[in-house]
Amino acid sequence: MLAEADALAAVVDDIAARFPPRAGVLPRTAAPSPPVAPDYTEAVEEEQMLLATATANPADIESVRWLLPDDLTLPLHAGLWQCLTALARRREPVDPVTVLWEAQQRGLLDDGSEPGEVLHLLAEPTGSVEHWSERALQRSLLATADRTGRRIEAYAGDTANTPFQLVVGARRSLADIGAVRTRWQHATGTVPTPQPRPAPTTRAGPPTTTAAYTGRAARATR
Known part of the structure; x- marks a missing residue:
């Protein structure tokens, strides 16, 4: 999927060379919904x-x-991760009770989540933090790539969009992948060899003939 994103970026660069984007021109196409509702069961358990x-x-x-x-799929999980990182940054004691207290101070349980459920969720560790973090980030990267592909496809399929709008919208969407991808490379210690992109196609101008050049030179010396 990431190789496809790189290929798409090369196509966008080629379009940009043909139709340089203008500042402030964004596509108004609504973001498409996924064709099938994703199953977050595995993601929720791992988070x-x-x-x-x-x-x-x-x-x-x-x-x-x-x-x-x-990077986490549920708002409650995202909020609890914020609580954990905040407590760790402040070098305060971290255990299920202190995390629950931090969550309550931030209003995370205002959506109806029960304190007992949160305590139970935080009380069954297994594996390593790094392993589950990489799994969550990998899912986030793939989900971002999927959303980006569908968004650019929607831009391209909307006849109301100009080439300028397509380029600007596509580049903004591809930047989302780039941000998550950079974090993934940092997490895994893998930096792929950059693939050379094909030179953008330029518009051909009128041929410069010897006769035309001679004529211009003669006029310049008059």
Whole structure:
């Protein structure tokens, strides 16, 4: 999927060379909905294990600073991750009770979540913080790539969009992938060899003939 994103970026660059984008021109196409509602069952279970394991091993949180709350699928999980990182940053004690207290102070349970359920969620650690963090970030990267592809496809399919709008919208969408991808590379220590992009196609101008050049030179000396 990431290779396809790179190929798409090359196509966008080629279009940009043909139709340089103008500032302030954005497509108005609505973001498309996924064709099939995603199944978050596995993601939710793994995020719960991440939160519980981080609660039991708060010293490991610092090593996964590349994981952001937005990488998690549920708002409650994202909020609890913020609580954990905040407690670790302040070097305060971290256990299920202190995380629950921090969550209550932030209003995370105002949506109806029960304190007992949160305590239970945080009390069953397994595996390592790094492992579950990488899993969450990988899902976030793939989900971002999928959303970006569908968004650019919608831009291209909207006949109301000009080439300028397509280029600007596509580049903004591709930047989202780039941001998550950079964090993924940092997390896994893998920096792929950059693939050379084909030179953009330029518009051909009228041929310059010897006769035309001679004529211009003669006029210039008059």
